[in-house]
Amino acid sequence: MSRKVRLGLYALAFAGLLAGLVLTGAALLAGGGSPAGLVVDRYRRDPARDIDGQARAFVATEPVSRVTAEVIDAWRPAARHVDASGVYLRYADDTVVIRPLAGGGTLILVEATSTAYPRYRSVLEGPWRRWPEPPGPDPVWEAER
CATH class of the missing domain: 1.20.5 (Single alpha-helices involved in coiled-coils or other helix-helix interfaces)
Incomplete structure (x- = not known):
């Protein structure tokens, strides 16, 4: 050659x-780059709805079903659970909780898996029973905070 x-x-x-x-x-x-990144880019941040400085809140005008489809289409969750309170999507580092808002629209909560598991354990204990122990702090999540 x-x-x-x-x-x-x-x-x-x-x-x-x-x-x-x-x-x-x-x-x-x-x-x-991540489910959390997708939510940050697509939905409006609403810090007044944050939970304990750990779950970051976002809102959408679309219904829960549409927001859920958008997130799942982009990022397949390791586990999911749907009940009357909302949709729970578990990923390796993040958990995305999608709930209806009383006046219409949707609340999206993004939280590190290590803090989301204890928070939602009573709801998810059966469906996510085989969920391994939460990992330690996620450096990417900490950097975004």
Whole structure:
């Protein structure tokens, strides 16, 4: 193989790698990096509804079913539970709780798994019985706070 052909192949490989990095970066900046990132990017923050400084609250005008579908379509949960109080989605590092608001719309709570599990244990003990012990503090979550 000639030197020109090899250089051309290297240039093509480098261009492909660079394009992949750009697309990955764009996805992360668009909230594609985690379920929490998706919620942060798509819904309006409502700090007045935060719980204990651990569960970050967001609101949407869409109904619970639509918000749930948007989150699940983007990020498949490890476990989910639906009851009259709302939809509970468990991910490796985050838990997303989606509940109806009395006046219409939806409340979305995003919380580190390590604090969400104890908070919702009474609701989720049966459905998520095999949920392993919560991991330690999540450095990414802590940085977002």
